Amino acid sequence: MCRSVDVRTAVPARNDGLAAELRADLARRRVTAVSLLSSPGSGKTALLEVVLRRARERGLAVAALTAGLATENDARRLARSGAPVKQVLTGGLCHLEAAQVSGLIDGWLPDGTRLLFVENVGNLVCPASYDLGETLRVTLMSVTEGEDKPLKYPPAFGAAHLVVLTKTDLSDATGFDDAAFATAVERVNPGVEILRTSSRDGRGVDILLDRVLAVADGAAPHAPLLAVDHPRRQGHDNGPAEAHDAHGQGRVSRAAVT
Template sequence: MCQSADVKQAVLAKNDGLATALRDDLTRRGLIVVNLLSSPGSGKTELLGRVLARAVQRGISVAALTADLATENDARRLARSGASVKQVLTDGLCHLEARQVRGHLEGWLPEDSELLFVENVGNLVCPASYDLGESLRIVLMAVTEGEDKPLKYPTAFGTAHLVVVTKTDLAEAAGFDEAAFRTHVHRVNPGVEIVRSCARTGDGVDTVLERALAVRDGAPVHSPPLSPRPHVHRPDGAGDPHPRVMSAPAS
């Protein structure tokens, strides 16, 4: 058991060190990383494509890394925005790590880039545990997923600097209880901003872009109650409950 704990701490320390160094390096270049986390099917790619297109229209130098276990479908979709896009195939790995992000940036990232969006693997468990060197972490959830999602995945929502609820045009049909959702989000992450979005209508696109630009320009970000920690695949299947989040006060 001691050896296992040591291994976990080593994984955490190595990733944290690489993430901190990457963040420092990119910040000196005037570039920030935005890490996007969500379940599969949340509309993350569609919203990101709209954000990238808006940035390009405004003359902002923006780039995106998009991660999937297989296919380059999302990279092709995002490239329609006119932004620089690169696909990361994880070959079965359910999350990105800082070393992968740094490795994929070398020799690819345009020198004048101001914003780098990283579309993480669709998963609210493992990706939440790894700092990628981001300055802004956005967690997205579609109205079709149910308003109790923040309570089921407290680590993801508890590490977010910004929460975006997507597909709001379907809220009524899905029976989405937005008031309950907001209560649940603020239970695990008091004070975090919640943005409503709909890629079809463009609602929320400018807000997401403006939040990223504000961080680029030095604006402070919301301080979430949790920090990324390595996810633990325990033999009993229990995972890592991060019990600290349950003591967060309700809003």
Template sequence: MCQTVDLRQAVLARNDDSARELRAALTARGTVAVNLLSSPGSGKTALLEAELGLARQRGVPVAALTADLATENDALRLARSGAPVKQVLTDGLCHLEARMLAGHLDGWLPQDCRLLFVENVGNLVCPASYDLGESLRVVLASVTEGEDKPLKYPTAFGLANLVLVTKADLAAPAEFDEAAFLANVQRVNPGVEVLHTSARTGDGVGALLERALAVLDGAGVHRPVMAAHHGGGHHHDSGHHDGGHHHDSVRAPR
């Protein structure tokens, strides 16, 4: 058992090193990465499509990378926004890793991109432990998933800089107990901001874009208490990302 734990710690430590390198490379070129985590069926793709479309309307240089075990369905949906989109198939791996992400970005990420949205594999277990070099980590949960989701997946919710409630238009028929959900979120991640969205009605659409733009402009992010127990790799002060610094590509960490 000790050997298993040691191996996992070593893997995560190597990933954190790669994430720091990737974050530095993205920062140098003036790009903020946003890591989106949720369980399957949360409405993550629908919301991201709407956010990308809004970014395009506002002239914000944006791109999206989406990861799945199979199919390019999500990439095809996101591409309707007009933003550059890349599909990553993980071949059975239940999460992305920083080195893997860097490899897919190298030579593909548009030079003028200022916001990169990463739609992680639909899973609240494996992806939670892996820093991707993001400046903003967002966890989404739909009103149909139950109020106890944060307690069932404390690492995912506990390391979030922002929590989004999706499909808010279904709260009444789903008998969603908002007060209980909010209390559970605060229990695992005190002080984290929780926003309500509905891609179908448009309510709350744009809030994610605004938070990401604020980070791009140098605003700090919520620092989860749990981050201290995970090496702090996911959470850091978000300094100003100067768009004047550019590199030809994003280099994959060694």
């Protein structure tokens, strides 16, 4: 008898299982994984370079995986921090998956690493649906992208444990409306903390690192509203029953990525 398989649910479901195994393995090794999501040009790599450098100055054992479609430019930039860095070339794939992360960690991640930053492909659509075994998911955007971006990409911002605004040194020049941005974030992810940063002048970097360390030390991350725009999420909620939110942003469930 021929059986059909819906790849829209089968592939991500397999990823979820691998992500759970990876998360358990990292927990045994006492490694806190932080995934970073953003659109291209958000300043994610520049900020991560500063974070890695600051972490090393504070005596923290850190490492980073960075994903790119075709070049190793980001890895070379991050390596300037002095932290161990591994490049993931996705060959055109628009997101990372748990199997890729797990395969790269094996035999590479130095013993004693406390924080592992995973920089996903610049994309706010596909990466939002894939669990990478992270402890903390951070969604970033810059002041040059427009304060309504969280409303345009509710899955990416709705699934974040922490939202980071970058390039804030350009806020005045771009006319960025910070209050409107905060309202948009609150609409898709009520209660999530927003950190304002700049890789150029260093503002917010230590606060971001402190938030990550707090989670590494056992603090529970913010439990996000996980936007359910994908069939695989329906019926797999770990919290209260799913419902349409009051703002028409689709089905949501009170469930953390982790």
